[in-house]
Amino acid sequence: MRYPTILLIPIGIVAAALTWQTNESGPPAEQVAPQVYSQWCSSCHGPKGRDFIDREWKFGSSEQDIQRIIRDGYPLLGMPGYAETLSADDINTLSAFLLEQAASERGFSPTPPDEIQSTDLRIRVNTLVSGLETPWGMDFVDDTTLLITEREGRIWKLSAGKLHALDGLPNDMHVKGQGGLMDVMHWNDSTSGNEWIYLTYSKNKPGDPDYSATALIRAPWNDQGDSFNNWEELFVAEPYEKTHRHYGSRVAIGGDGKLYLTCGERGMRDVHPQTLSTSPGKVHRFNPDGSIPKDNPFLNEPNARPSIWSWGHRNPQGMIAHPISGEIWTHEHGPKGGDELNVARKGRNYGWPKITFGRNYVGTIITRDTAMVGLQQPIHYWLPSIGPCGMEMVYGGPWPESWQTDLLVGSLSFEYLERVEVESGRVTSRERLLDGFGRVRDIARNAQGEIFVAIEGAGTVLHLEPILSE
Ligand code: HEC
Incomplete structure (x- = not known):
């Protein structure tokens, strides 16, 4: 029960x-x-x-x-x-x-079943890890080694079925509200052969830890020891704010080889998303070393932050580089209703809070406008909100044709994994998987196309394996 x-x-x-x-x-x-x-x-x-x-x-x-x-x-x-x-x-x-x-006693330690059934596939569910607190981000460093962050400020290396704690994290993490350690990404620089680990976290303002901001750092990865060193700070999404929410904070390398970072609007919808002069509420674009690409859209705009790629975002907690087109796909939390799936395109404004399909949490109207000239429409919006977090695309690997290029999106609010079929830029069907085992935070795909899912509550990382009849 x-x-x-x-x-x-x-x-x-x-x-x-x-x-x-x-x-x-x-x-x-x-x-x-x-x-x-x-x-x-x-x-x-x-x-x-x-x-x-x-x-x-x-x-x-x-x-x-x-x-x-x-x-x-x-x-x-x-x-x-x-x-x-x-x-x-x-x-x-x-x-x-x-x-x-x-x-009442905490009766919530759901054991996922060994198998689940989707509309067209049986799937084996292997529990790799359990007992984590709030798993937030995951990425593979090689075929068999997975890094997992916990929001509380820990990072783990899972290899050969064993979890090893890694030390040497920054000591200025703001572990409060929605803040803490968030995403992790491994990147192999094929031109130099160097490997890097990127992390995002909410960083205390130096000298005033009541304030915090989304930060992006990286360190070399050589898999020698159990400790990181030589962190390099690439970006802080200033200004620091007093709220403890909407940090956004997914990181990915696009098909163009650039480094993308999502930043939430820090719960200050009337301050940040609709100005180019601050960093929150934006998707940012860098060279992998943190410098600014020469073809970013707002380099010639007075007072604009040069790293801004797209703007008018609320709290984007899912991002992938599309494995075929290389485009940057994001999703973001709406307020009550109106979570969005977007392709983040150069210089575009995604409209928050001038247009939205959502309402304030207390039910009052934010705006009646759902469209406006110059503001982008989402590919899809979720009503009611599912509280999307984490995203991956099924691509290659053991998955049947009907699953290829489907999106997998975590739902925090309803505690399931959503399979979203997208055809010609439109969502054609949605399915609930892993219903009721806890808030789904992140999804990862390894080089073999295998799919892994991180769930809060029981604090598990699951491996999903299609059962194919020959
Ligand atoms: C937009 C998200 C959101 C909604 C909607 C929301 N809450 Fe909260 N609530 C929070 C957050 C965030 C906190 C503070 C962090 C925490 O303790 O979980 C909180 C804290 C609380 C607390 C204080 C808990 C404590 O430890 O002292 C209570 C009580 C509460 N909420 C009740 C409610 C009730 C009842 C509703 C519906 C009428 C509601 N909340 C709707 C986000 C929300």
Whole structure:
């Protein structure tokens, strides 16, 4: 049983008290709470209040404390305030529901099954690693060695079935809210034969760790020891901000040999995405050594940051170089609704927050405009939001023809792996895989075309293997 039984049975004394408090008419509280919760809260806190199970409360554990947080929010961390959206009754009911969840044991250690069935394929699921805290990024350094980051500020090397911790990470990581250690990429410079590891993380502002910014660093990789040294800082997406969210932070090498980095807008939608003079809310483009390519789009624009490649982004947490075209494909989190899949093209503005298919988390309108001259339309938008994180394309390897060039996208909100079929630049079908085993954070493909998936919750890395009848 994945979720504790407490979710399914009436909530006893608390529920009785609540029914007494709330309006006589209308459904009883134990039915209202899960409904209200799934409408407004589950996209960030997981289905059925999972985020609150066995919780150590940050802002106080009394009903009053919890009601206050729901009412007023905590904008720095990204918790919206619901005073205008929910009635006092709803807020009371929710706080009781969350306290019930908090009192229950952490019953969430789902074991993925050995096999899953998709519409057209049986797939074997091999668990390679479990017990990680928040696996965030993965990349192969060779056929058999996988690097895995944890947001809490750790990096692991998985080889021959064993996990080795690697030391020597920067000591100015901002492990808070959505921040910490994020993506990892291995790159083999075929011209020099040098190998590099790139990392992205949220970096403390020097002298003032209340502020942070997305940073990109690299170090040589020679696989000699268990420690990194000689980090080189390539880029900091300034300005540093006080929020702890929307760092974005995927890194990839495009088909053009350039280095791309996604930066989220740091939860400051009216400040960053629509100006070229700051770095957040953009996709950036560099030479692999961090210098600025001569053909970047805004080199001649006064006050523009020269590394900007595309702008008007919200929080892009998925990016790949298309294995055939070499184009940069990204996806990004929308607010409530309106996650987007885009091809990030030179100099283009993707519109956030001037156009969006989403609303504010509390339900209010951001804008009624979903299109505008000069602003790009996404290839696809997700309504409701799936909370996309991590992306890979199935390409080559053991996968059948019907799976080739399908995208695999992690869903944080609904806790599954989404298979997205794209034909001629349009999404033609979507399928849910690995449903309900935890928030899917990242997907990796090795040189053989094999697929690996990192999941929070049980903290697993899974290997997916098609079962083909001969
Ligand atoms: C946009 C994402 C988002 C949505 C939607 C959201 N929250 Fe939160 N909430 C957060 C974040 C981020 C935090 C702070 C980090 C954490 O503790 O998880 C937080 C914190 C909280 C806390 C304080 C937890 C503590 O440890 O003290 C409570 C209570 C809470 N949320 C309840 C709710 C309820 C109830 C709803 C729906 C009405 C809701 N949240 C909707 C993001 C969200």
